[in-house]
Amino acid sequence: MTFGVRQGEIFGIVGPNGAGKTTLIEMIEGLRTPDGGQIEVLGLDVGKHREALKQRYGVLLQSTSIPGRAKVRELLQLFSSFYRKTADVEQLSRSLRLDDKQQTAYKSLSGGWKQRVSLALALINDPEIVFLDEPSMGLDPNARSEMWEMIVRMRNEGRTIVVTTHYMEEAEALCDRIAVIDKGRLVALDTPRKLIARLGGNRRISFRNPGTAAQHRLSSLPYVVQADWLGEEIVLHSSNLDQTLKHLFRLAESENWLVSELRLGDATMNDVFSQLTLQERRQAQ
Numbered sequence: 001m002t003f004g005v006r007q008g009e010i011f012g013i014v015g016p017n018g019a020g021k022t023t024l025i026e027m028i029e030g031l032r033t034p035d036g037g038q039i040e041v042l043g044l045d046v047g048k049h050r051e052a053l054k055q056r057y058g059v060l061l062q063s064t065s066i067p068g069r070a071k072v073r074e075l076l077q078l079f080s081s082f083y084r085k086t087a088d089v090e091q092l093s094r095s096l097r098l099d100d101k102q103q104t105a106y107k108s109l110s111g112g113w114k115q116r117v118s119l120a121l122a123l124i125n126d127p128e129i130v131f132l133d134e135p136s137m138g139l140d141p142n143a144r145s146e147m148w149e150m151i152v153r154m155r156n157e158g159r160t161i162v163v164t165t166h167y168m169e170e171a172e173a174l175c176d177r178i179a180v181i182d183k184g185r186l187v188a189l190d191t192p193r194k195l196i197a198r199l200g201g202n203r204r205i206s207f208r209n210p211g212t213a214a215q216h217r218l219s220s221l222p223y224v225v226q227a228d229w230l231g232e233e234i235v236l237h238s239s240n241l242d243q244t245l246k247h248l249f250r251l252a253e254s255e256n257w258l259v260s261e262l263r264l265g266d267a268t269m270n271d272v273f274s275q276l277t278l279q280e281r282r283q284a285q
């Protein structure tokens with residue numbers, strides 16, 4: 001795969017479990033060596049300039065890699081000792097609202113606060129690029145939206161952010177561009193709006209799976225360009241909403257089932273994600 005991340009953008013990497021997102025990020029960080037190919041960060045070859053680059057980027061560590069007994073203040077001091085250039089610890093603490101937690105041991109913090117500390121540690125060297133592998137994983141909705149606010153703030157300070165996520169709503173709302181990867185391959189790369197537009201301005205029709213509906217009959221309804229079975233829900237993508245609805249109701253009536261929990265909407269990043277990555281699963285059904 002070939003792609004470039006632009007300076008000062010939030011670049012999202014999304015893909016199903018096992019797609020290779022973490023592996024890709026670790027190769028860009030220089031923590032893993034690719035079998036082939038070339039990766040440059042800030043114009044430098046990652047393989048040859050690993051140490052120099054480490055000074056210039058920040059990484060969100062997993063909570064298991066952070067010594068739990070250390071107090072927040074101690075962690076900030078310890079991590080700042082690893083770098084030549086460091087951020088102002090007071091200011092960083094204030095901006096992440098960590099002032100009151102300075103004397104708290106890392107392990108006694110809640111998940112949301114732990115993630116804030118990890119973010120502070122990722123920013124301790126005032127990095128130009130920040131790598132965030134699933135920064136909102138396991139956070140409650142409030143903590144998650146706060147995390148994303150902090151990420152946007154980092155971008156607005158002029159940093160480049162490379163982030164992986166499983167939450168498509170977040171990716172759509174916050175990433176400037178998104179790379180969709182699957183099985184170690186780049187399957188799409190564009191702004192969320194353009195990725196969604198590639199679905200052809202199709203509208204989305206979702207309803208409760210009546211159980212009896214055969215997939216082939218739904219996918220061959222007029223103007224349906226794609227039909228997905230998402231658990232209890234069936235999602236049809238249509239290039240002509242009115243016509244598809246007319247035929248959907250006719251089909252339901254002729255087969256004696258009800259179209260229930262009907263919802264209509266525009267296509268979203270979730271639809272892009274399923275179209276690009278569920279192809280094989282759909283064909284197997």
Ligand SMILES: Nc1ncnc2c1ncn2[C@@H]1O[C@H](COP(=O)(O)OP(=O)(O)OP(=O)(O)O)[C@@H](O)[C@H]1O
Pocket residue numbers: 015016017018019020021022023024183184
């Ligand atoms: N480009 C690649 N070539 C060969 N193997 C790969 C490649 N990318 C990933 N793998 C292998 O696939 C497995 C899953 O990769 P990885 O953990 O990076 O996926 P992920 O997208 O981060 O998954 P998750 O969403 O579950 O965290 C790993 O065992 C990894 O070694």
